[in-house]
Amino acid sequence: MASSQSYNLYLGLELFVILFSQVFAHVPPEAEATIPGRKMVLDGRISLEKFVRAVHFLESRMKGTMMIPPRLYEMPSDKLLLSGLLFFGFHGALVEERKQGQKFLVDIEAWTDLKPPGKSDNLSDSVDYTKIYGIAKEVLEGPPYYLMESVAQKIAITVLTNYPQISDVRLKVAKPHVAVHGQLDYIGVEIIRHRSDLPV
Known part of the structure; x- marks a missing residue:
């Protein structure tokens, strides 16, 4: 239970950061380091795949189900x-x-x-x-x-x-x-x- 709750919290925080990253867009550069969410977005530590997986997971939680979010389709690198x-x-x-x-x-x-x-x-x-x-x-x-x-x-x-x-x-x-x-x-x-x- 603790593991699933931590995973839920982790994905929820990522989703929150992504959704509200634009709110921080007006923040001057010297203050960016003090806002973890803004810095994570700028550093590219939140990907589109994580965003979709977070949305999928949280949606399933709201419906009372416990679905493991699927990975997005990834094209081969070659x-x-x-x-x-x-x-x-x-x-x-x-x-x-x-x-x-x-x-x-x-x-x-x-x-x-x-x-x-x-x-x-x-x-x-x-x-x-x-x-x-x-x-x-x-x-x-x-x-x-x-x-x-x-x-x-x-x-x-x-x-x-x-x-x-x-x-x-x-x-x-x-x-x-x-x-x-x-x-x-x-x-x-x-x-x-x-x-x-x-x-x-």
Whole structure:
């Protein structure tokens, strides 16, 4: 009993600190060290996972149940990186975009276990990044989509479908030349798709 009460108190205090950390936002820097909650937030000692686990746990306690809060889904740390891919396509909602075309920038991160290829030094144990590049090229230079969201979705789902060893994909699709009256580097979208997002 004492152990569960301590755990409940610990999570409750963390939840309190997170919820009220913004109250301390106006505190001058010289006083921050005197406020443990503010310092914990600034030091990054309270994570999003702990916050959600605390909320889940306290909610179960309020309902009279004793549920152990589940861990959040965590993506593996290893990943393949393809950065700065450049293609020419005809995607866009404007007629001019679909007629004249434009450049698209693409970044891809694919989470997969790289320990096997790291030990064997054998390409067959890894994912050939040229194949992932080929998927992006086929989509970007293929039939036009109205939205960049659809372009990113198509690439991400295709990568996950074709390579079961890849668990998650982050896609960024951007276009540097847009009809905006102002200075900017690009306009784009970034999505993360998990294997659980694949159609059944």
